[in-house]
Amino acid sequence: MWPYHPELLARPVPRYTSYPTAAEFGAHVGAAEQELALSRVSGDVSLYVHIPFCEEICWYCGCNTGRANKVQRLASYLDVLHHEIALLGARLPQGARVRRIAFGGGSPNAITPFDFVRIVDALTVHFPLHDPVVSIELDPRTLGADWGAVIRCVGITRASMGVQTFAPHLQAAIGRVQPEDDILRGTDLLRGAGITSLNFDLMYGLPGQTDEDLADSLGRTARLGADRIALFGYAHVPHLIPRQKRIDASDLPGQEARFRMAWNGWEQLTQAGYQPVGFDHFARPGDALAQATVAGRLRRNFQGFTEDQAPVLLGLGASSISQFPDLLVQNEKNAGRYRMLLSQDRLTGTHGVHRSAEDQEIGTIIKSLLCRGSAEIGADRMFALVEVLTPFAARGLIETSDAVLTIRPEGLPYTRTIAALFDPYRQDSARRFSSAV
Ligand code: SF4
Structure with a gap:
C-alpha cells in the first residue's frame, strides 16, 4: 500500500489535461486569436470532433452533453458542425497533415451511423488526412449492430467504452443502468469490427462501492481483454455539475477509502499484467499507450494520457478546445450561440488563454x-x-x-x-x- 498522508491530499487540484487549465480561460481570447493560430499551423495535426448528445444522461457526468431526443436539435447541430468543418479546413495552411481524429462527446453513437459517415466524408473533403489513426468514444447501451460495419468501413481502430462499474447497485446509484450483456455484446462487436485498442473507463469512489465491487469490475474488465483501462476517482462536485445532485452523497467513500481503492486498482491491474500509464491509466504491454510510456513518449491532452505527438489539436463542435503551442481556445459551449456564430460564417472560439x-x-x-x-x-x-x-x-x-x-x-x-x-x-x-x- 502507498503511504497515506491525508494532510498532503487535502487540497483539491486540477487533472491538468492542459496547462494553464480551463479554469484560467477568459473571454480575452476568441475567434481572432483562433484564426491567427490556425494560419500558423504546419506539420502534424490532430482533430477532435465533439458530439454533445447521449441517449440517456448519467447523473455523474461532467461532459457538455444533452439528450439526443429532439430530432430537429440534433439535425441543426450536425448542419453547423459540417459548416465548421468547412470553415476550419479552409483556413488550414498547406503543409498541415491530419494524422489523428478522435470522436468524443457525449456519445458519438447517439447520432445515426449515416450521420456519422457524413461527418467522416466532410473531414475527408475539407482536411488533408494522412492515413489518420481514428478513435471513438461509445456508449455500449446503445451500440447497435450497424455501428460495426461503419467502424470497419471508416477504418476506426481505437474505441473507448464508458463502463464505470459492472455492479448493478452502483449503476443504479449513479444513474447509469447498463446490463453486463451490453458490455459483452459491445466488446464482441468492436473486436469484430477491427478495433485493436479497446479502452474501458472505470470508476472508484462511487456511493456504496466496496473494495470487492471494484475488484470484481476490474477482474471482469481484464477478462474481457480491455487493452486500456482508465480508472478515475469519482469527483462529487454538485456545485459545479448540478446533475450530480441526484446522487446520494451520504454513502460516498471517504478519502482514506478512496486512497485504498486507487491502490487496490493499481495493484490488481499491474498483477494482471497491465503497464501503469501516468497516475490513473493502464495498458497492455503491446498497446501503443504502454509502449509510449516505456519509451518516455507519453503525453497529456484534453482526452487524458495519449501517445499523440502532434503539437496542434483542433477541436470541432460546441465546447471543444483547440490546443496550439502558445494558445488554448475553446469553442462556444452553448449550442444555440455556437449555431448562431457559424450561421454568420464566424469561427466559434469564445474563451481561452495565451500560453506565455x-x-x-x-x-x-x-x-x-x-x-x-x-x-x-x-x-x-x-x-x-x-x-x-x-x-x-x-x-x-x-x-x-x-x-x-x-x-x-x-x-x-x-x-x-x-x-x-x-x-x-x-x-x-x-x-x-x-x-x-
Ligand atoms: S453516456 Fe457518457 S457522455 Fe453521455 S451522459 Fe453518460 S457519461 Fe456522460
Missing part, C-alpha cells in the same frame, strides 16, 4: 511529472519551492538531485498534488477542483 513562455515552461514541468514521474525543474525554481517540496521529500515521496525532481513509486498518488506546487494559478482552488485521489 513561462506558462509553456511550467506546462512542460507539469506534463513531465504527470507522464514520466520526473521533471527538470532548474536550480532557481527548486530553491524557490524548497519549502513546499520539503513535506513530500521528508515523507520519502520525492527525491531531488541536479535540479531534477523525481516522484518515487510511493509518491504516485500524490502526483497531481506535487504538480500543482508548480502552478502559480493555484492559490485558491478549494471549490473548483476535485480531490487529488
Whole structure:
C-alpha cells in the first residue's frame, strides 16, 4: 500500500489535461486569436470532433452533453458542425497533415451511423488526412449492430467504452443502468469490427462501492481483454455539475477509502499484467499507450494520457478546445450561440488563454511529472519551492538531485498534488477542483 498522508491530499487540484487549465480561460481570447493560430499551423495535426448528445444522461457526468431526443436539435447541430468543418479546413495552411481524429462527446453513437459517415466524408473533403489513426468514444447501451460495419468501413481502430462499474447497485446509484450483456455484446462487436485498442473507463469512489465491487469490475474488465483501462476517482462536485445532485452523497467513500481503492486498482491491474500509464491509466504491454510510456513518449491532452505527438489539436463542435503551442481556445459551449456564430460564417472560439513562455515552461514541468514521474525543474525554481517540496521529500515521496525532481513509486498518488506546487494559478482552488485521489 502507498503511504497515506491525508494532510498532503487535502487540497483539491486540477487533472491538468492542459496547462494553464480551463479554469484560467477568459473571454480575452476568441475567434481572432483562433484564426491567427490556425494560419500558423504546419506539420502534424490532430482533430477532435465533439458530439454533445447521449441517449440517456448519467447523473455523474461532467461532459457538455444533452439528450439526443429532439430530432430537429440534433439535425441543426450536425448542419453547423459540417459548416465548421468547412470553415476550419479552409483556413488550414498547406503543409498541415491530419494524422489523428478522435470522436468524443457525449456519445458519438447517439447520432445515426449515416450521420456519422457524413461527418467522416466532410473531414475527408475539407482536411488533408494522412492515413489518420481514428478513435471513438461509445456508449455500449446503445451500440447497435450497424455501428460495426461503419467502424470497419471508416477504418476506426481505437474505441473507448464508458463502463464505470459492472455492479448493478452502483449503476443504479449513479444513474447509469447498463446490463453486463451490453458490455459483452459491445466488446464482441468492436473486436469484430477491427478495433485493436479497446479502452474501458472505470470508476472508484462511487456511493456504496466496496473494495470487492471494484475488484470484481476490474477482474471482469481484464477478462474481457480491455487493452486500456482508465480508472478515475469519482469527483462529487454538485456545485459545479448540478446533475450530480441526484446522487446520494451520504454513502460516498471517504478519502482514506478512496486512497485504498486507487491502490487496490493499481495493484490488481499491474498483477494482471497491465503497464501503469501516468497516475490513473493502464495498458497492455503491446498497446501503443504502454509502449509510449516505456519509451518516455507519453503525453497529456484534453482526452487524458495519449501517445499523440502532434503539437496542434483542433477541436470541432460546441465546447471543444483547440490546443496550439502558445494558445488554448475553446469553442462556444452553448449550442444555440455556437449555431448562431457559424450561421454568420464566424469561427466559434469564445474563451481561452495565451500560453506565455513561462506558462509553456511550467506546462512542460507539469506534463513531465504527470507522464514520466520526473521533471527538470532548474536550480532557481527548486530553491524557490524548497519549502513546499520539503513535506513530500521528508515523507520519502520525492527525491531531488541536479535540479531534477523525481516522484518515487510511493509518491504516485500524490502526483497531481506535487504538480500543482508548480502552478502559480493555484492559490485558491478549494471549490473548483476535485480531490487529488
Ligand atoms: S453516456 Fe457518457 S457522455 Fe453521455 S451522459 Fe453518460 S457519461 Fe456522460
